[in-house]
Amino acid sequence: MYLFIKIIITNMLIGFILLLIPKTIPNLLAMTIxxxxxxxxxxxxxxxxxxxxxxxxKRVSEKLGPLSKIFNKIIQFIEPFAKx
Numbered sequence: 001m002y003l004f005i006k007i008i009i010t011n012m013l014i015g016f017i018l019l020l021i022p023k024t025i026p027n028l029l030a031m032t033i034x035x036x037x038x039x040x041x042x043x044x045x046x047x048x049x050x051x052x053x054x055x056x057x058k059r060v061s062e063k064l065g066p067l068s069k070i071f072n073k074i075i076q077f078i079e080p081f082a083k084x
Contacts, residue, residue: 006046044078
């Protein structure tokens with residue numbers, strides 16, 4: 001139940017951030033890329049992610065081609081927050 005509350009809080013934070021951003025086409029495109037990354041970071045900070053999920057993210061990042069460097073930096077940032 002406690003984990004569920006953390007996920008709800010994370011979703012509310014993302015929703016609040018999206019409410020503050022102006023509703024234009026360029027912002028929509030930018031938020032389509034940025035929001036999932038911010039969501040993953042929030043999940044890690046709130047302690048929702050586990051080590052097995054970090055390993056899965058590492059496998060996914062290997063298949064992203066030129067974006068893998070950026071994604072790997074994000075994974076390295078959130079890895080200490082993950083539960084064991």
